[in-house]
Amino acid sequence: MKLTKKHNDLNLYIEEDLIEEIGAIALKHYPNEFGGFLVGKYSSDFKSVEITDVILPKKYKSTPTLFLRSTDGLEGVFQKLFEEKQQYYIGEWHTHPNGSSNYSTTDLDAMIENANCETVQIKNPVLLILSITKSAVRDFTFYYYDNEKLISYEQ
Numbered sequence: 001m002k003l004t005k006k007h008n009d010l011n012l013y014i015e016e017d018l019i020e021e022i023g024a025i026a027l028k029h030y031p032n033e034f035g036g037f038l039v040g041k042y043s044s045d046f047k048s049v050e051i052t053d054v055i056l057p058k059k060y061k062s063t064p065t066l067f068l069r070s071t072d073g074l075e076g077v078f079q080k081l082f083e084e085k086q087q088y089y090i091g092e093w094h095t096h097p098n099g100s101s102n103y104s105t106t107d108l109d110a111m112i113e114n115a116n117c118e119t120v121q122i123k124n125p126v127l128l129i130l131s132i133t134k135s136a137v138r139d140f141t142f143y144y145y146d147n148e149k150l151i152s153y154e155q
């Protein structure tokens with residue numbers, strides 16, 4: 001089963017199983033924030049994006065209110081994913097333990113920085129934020145980055 005979210009005719013597809021998998025990873029790191037990379041592919045008209053997998057960072061810093069991931073050591077992983085499955089970097093995800101799934105100023109600044117990064121080939125990366133408690137994923141929101149703004153996908 002797939003979720004579809006629309007914004008200006010844009011669709012985002014993700015298997016519920018994958019969201020559950022991300023949630024399970026997230027809860028293991030409670031009370032610290034945690035996150036990683038979203039990978040998948042766009043349709044040929046770039047109107048639809050399908051998130052098919054996540055890649056976890058090898059190096060990161062995390063506290064209950066901060067998550068900083070590094071791409072160090074993952075170059076080969078992304079390369080292999082592209083060569084073998086034609087999938088590539090779609091965006092980022094991280095948790096807000098005991099917080100909402102709204103993005104923070106820091107989150108927006110990080111997305112602006114990512115989008116301006118030469119290695120990021122897509123103009124509209126996705127940001128997924130999961131609101132978690134000690135025992136469960138409370139809520140999650142997918143955002144679409146466009147021109148220094150984050151716009152949430154609607155359910």
Ligand SMILES: [Zn+2]
Pocket residue numbers: 094095096103104107129
């Ligand atoms: Zn955040």
